[in-house]
Amino acid sequence: MLEHIISRHILSHLETNNILTNLNHGFRSGYSTETQLLTTTEDLLSSYDRGRQVDMAILDFSKAFDTVPHDRLLHKLNSYGISGSILAWLQTFLTQRTMQAVVEGTTSAPTTVDSGVPQGTVLGPLLFLCHINDLPDAVKSQVRLFADDCLLYREIVDFSDHIALQEDLKSLESWAERWGMHFNATKCYVMTLARKTPSSYLYSLDSTILKSVPTNPYLGIQFSNDLKWPTQYINYITKKANSSLGFLRRNLRHCPSNCRHNAYLALIRPLLEYGATIWDPYLKQDVERLERIQRNASRFISGDYRTTTPGFVTGLLHKLQLPTLQERREHLRLTSFYKEVEGLVPAIPPDKFLISQKPGRLIRPRQSSRGFSTSNPVDNYIRNNSRCFTVPRCNTEQYRHSFFPKTVAAWNQLDEETVTSASTESFKSALAVARRR
Numbered sequence: 001m002l003e004h005i006i007s008r009h010i011l012s013h014l015e016t017n018n019i020l021t022n023l024n025h026g027f028r029s030g031y032s033t034e035t036q037l038l039t040t041t042e043d044l045l046s047s048y049d050r051g052r053q054v055d056m057a058i059l060d061f062s063k064a065f066d067t068v069p070h071d072r073l074l075h076k077l078n079s080y081g082i083s084g085s086i087l088a089w090l091q092t093f094l095t096q097r098t099m100q101a102v103v104e105g106t107t108s109a110p111t112t113v114d115s116g117v118p119q120g121t122v123l124g125p126l127l128f129l130c131h132i133n134d135l136p137d138a139v140k141s142q143v144r145l146f147a148d149d150c151l152l153y154r155e156i157v158d159f160s161d162h163i164a165l166q167e168d169l170k171s172l173e174s175w176a177e178r179w180g181m182h183f184n185a186t187k188c189y190v191m192t193l194a195r196k197t198p199s200s201y202l203y204s205l206d207s208t209i210l211k212s213v214p215t216n217p218y219l220g221i222q223f224s225n226d227l228k229w230p231t232q233y234i235n236y237i238t239k240k241a242n243s244s245l246g247f248l249r250r251n252l253r254h255c256p257s258n259c260r261h262n263a264y265l266a267l268i269r270p271l272l273e274y275g276a277t278i279w280d281p282y283l284k285q286d287v288e289r290l291e292r293i294q295r296n297a298s299r300f301i302s303g304d305y306r307t308t309t310p311g312f313v314t315g316l317l318h319k320l321q322l323p324t325l326q327e328r329r330e331h332l333r334l335t336s337f338y339k340e341v342e343g344l345v346p347a348i349p350p351d352k353f354l355i356s357q358k359p360g361r362l363i364r365p366r367q368s369s370r371g372f373s374t375s376n377p378v379d380n381y382i383r384n385n386s387r388c389f390t391v392p393r394c395n396t397e398q399y400r401h402s403f404f405p406k407t408v409a410a411w412n413q414l415d416e417e418t419v420t421s422a423s424t425e426s427f428k429s430a431l432a433v434a435r436r437r
Contacts, residue, residue, distance in 0.1 A: 003121060003122035003123050004122055006086065006089070006090075006123065007122050007123050007126055009086070010082060010086070010126060011028075011126060013080075013081065013082065014080065014130075017080075017081065019080050019081075019133070020129060020130075020133055021133055021134075021136050021145075022346070022347060023136050023143055023144060023145055024129060024132065024133070024145035024146065024147070025039075025144075025145070025146050025347055026125070026129065026145070026146045026147035026149075027125035027126060027128075027129055027147065028129070030344070030345055030346040030347055031346070031347045032347075033146060033219045033220065033275070034275060034277060034278070034336070035345060035347035035348055036144060036146045036219060036347075037218075037219055037221060037275055037278045038277065038278060038336075038348060038403055039144070039347065039348060040144050040151065040218075041227075041278055041402060041403070042353065042402070042403070042404060043142065043153075044056070044153070044193060044227065045227060045396075045398055045399045045402050046392075046399065047155050047193070048193055048194075048195060048227055048396065048398060048399065049394055049395050049396045049398070049399035050395070051195055051196070051395075052155045052156070052157070052194075053155065053156040053192065053193065053194040053196075053198045053199065054153050054154065054155055054156065054192070054193040054194070055153060055154060055156050055161075055162070055165055055190060055191075055192050055193075055201070055203075056151060056152070056153035056190065056191045056192075056193065057151070057152040057153065057165070057169060057188065057189070057190050057203060057205075057210065058150075058151060058188060058189045058190075058191065058216050058218065059150040059151070059152060059172070059183055059188045059205075060150075060183065060184045060187040060188050061148045061150070061176075061181055061182070061183060061184065062181075062182045062183065062184040064128070064132075064147075064148035064181060065116055065117055065119055065124070065128055065148070066115065066116040066119075067115055067116060067180060067181055067182065068115060068116055068117050068127075068128065068131050068180065068181070069115050069179070069180035070091075070094045070095050070114070070115060072131075072179055072180055073094070073117070073127060073130070073131045074087065074090065074091055074094070076130055076131060076133070076134075077090060077127075077130055080130060080133075090123075090127075093118075093123065094117070094118075094127075095113075097112070097113040097118065098110040098111060098112055098113060099111060099113055115180070117131075125147070128147065128148070129147075131179065132145065132148070132181075134175075135150070135172070135175060138168075138171045138172060138174070138175040139152060139168040139171050139172060140164065140167075140168060141153060141154040141164065141165055141168045142154065146219060149218070149219065151218065152165070152168060152169070152172070153165075154168075156198075156199060159199070159201075162199070162201035162203075165201075165203065166201070166203055166204070169203060169204070169205050172205075173205065173206060182206075183205055183206060185205045185206045185207075185208035185210065186208065188205055188208075188210050189210060189211050189212070189213045189216055190203050190210045190211070190212045190213070191212070191213055191214070191215075191216055191223065191225050192212065192225055193225050193226075193227060194225070195226075195396070200212075215229075215232065219275075220274060220275060221233055221275050221278065221279060222236060226398075227398045228398060229279065230279045230280075230281045230282075230283075230286060231281070231283065231286055233279050234279075234281060234286045234289060234290065237271055237272060237274075238289050238290065238293060240271055241268055241271045241272055241293050242293060242296075244267055244268055244271065245264075245268055245293065245296065245297055245300065248260065248263050248264070248267065248268070248300065249300055253303075257301055257302060257303065260300060260301045260303075261301045261320060264297045264300070264301060268293070268297055269294070269325075272290055272293060272294070272325055273325070273328065273329070273332070276328075276329045276332055276333075277329070277332050277333045277336050277403055277407075278402075278403060280329045280330075280333060280401075280403075280406070282397070282401035282406075287326055290325050290326075291324060291325055291326065294317070294322060294324075294325055295313045295317070298313055298316045298317050298320055298322060299313065299316070301320060302316055302320075304316075330410065331428070331431050331432075333403065333406070333407045333410070334407065334410060334411060334414075334427075334431060335424065335427060335428055335431070336407075337407045337408075337411055338419075338421070338424060338427045339424060340353070340354075341354070341387065341411075341419075342424075344424070353404060354389045354390075354404075354408070355389060355390040356387075356388070356389060356390075357383060357388045357389055357390045357412075358383070358388070380405075380409045382409075382412055382413050383412045384412065384413055384414065384415060384416075385412070385414055385415060385416045385418075385419045385420075386416060386419075386420075387411075387419045387420070388411075388412045389408045389411065389412065390408070391405055391408045391409050391412070392404060392405045392408070414434075415434075417430065418430040418431065418434065
């Protein structure tokens with residue numbers, strides 16, 4: 001309880017004085033993996049759409065939470081205005097700790113913990129944020145942080161940009177050495193995102209040439225160098241969801257229907273929806289692959305694997321109150337967008353990502369996309385409410401079907417009563433009503 005009190009007091013001080021960088025989306029209210037992925041993919045896709053090459057370094061700290069030097073962390077806390085009795089209490093909290101190892105019932109002698117923030121504590125994550133807070137000041141390229149996950153990337157216009165990105169990597173080496181941390185260069189990678197044949201450069205970190213990779217996971221989602229990662233990610237999650245559903249079938253076949261229903265909602269559907277606002281698929285084949293898992297799950301819940309009457313599974317989904325995953329993803333995107341418009345997500349300020357537009361209805365003919373499952377071509381020009389925003393201009397399918405272009409178009413089609421809802425819950429209710437019409 002005391003940790004909670006001190007943590008809230010310190011966080012209030014840091015936020016009131018705007019000390020914490022908004023580039024680290026970990027361990028803070030209004031910041032999450034979703035906000036980090038949204039801002040990062042918007043940057044990358046926007047550059048990709050404009051035909052710009054982006055070189056991105058995916059960096060890994062070596063035992064980040066365990067190597068933080070106590071004296072240097074306390075020095076930073078003091079520079080942030082955390083002093084007096086609280087700083088003295090934090091010094092005791094950090095330094096007066098011992099640890100022991102137990103092997104086959106034998107306990108070692110206690111030894112002093114010389115570094116690191118205590119993991120599993122309330123204060124540990126906040127103290128780590130304070131220690132890593134000034135990392136973005138060490139570089140000129142764009143940096144993104146989520147706790148100790150670090151991305152460094154830059155648009156490459158000419159050779160000087162390669163040099164600038166390499167200099168930033170050297171600056172990060174110096175920063176890490178100065179503050180008692182270390183990058184694990186063997187687990188750091190470089191990915192080049194480009195629509196055309198890219199210019200290449202061998203980047204190094206800690207005297208190690210960084211390996212160039214075509215794909216790499218970041219915050220649980222697989223990125224690729226052509227940014228066509230939805231299909232690749234769907235391959236991964238459908239395999240994992242099918243495996244988990246098979247496990248439930250084997251172990252819950254004698255359980256009541258409501259137990260199987262709850263198991264699906266708790267263990268399977270979250271696998272199909274993590275980060276869905278970012279990777280929401282636009283290819284019909286990908287949409288159907290995801291829906292097939294839920295349709296199979298409905299048979300598992302009901303225990304009926306034999307009935308083949310046309311429309312049986314659709315009726316079963318309706319009876320179990322399981323809307324299609326595609327509908328849920330759209331509602332998740334729109335709800336997230338509502339929070340951003342209302343200023344409820346400090347990580348995504350609306351004035352930075354959105355341009356207001358007057359209401360109206362302007363329709364222009366446009367050819368549909370090449371073989372992709374898309375919405376009506378005129379949807380981008382429909383403005384049905386007073387809180388409309390400009391749909392970004394897009395040159396590539398990847399950007400056209402990303403969060404902001406796709407969600408802005410859907411938002412502009414909502415009625416006035418829905419977009420002016422008084423709360424997030426009332427907005428969700430209004431969307432649910434619209435779905436039942």
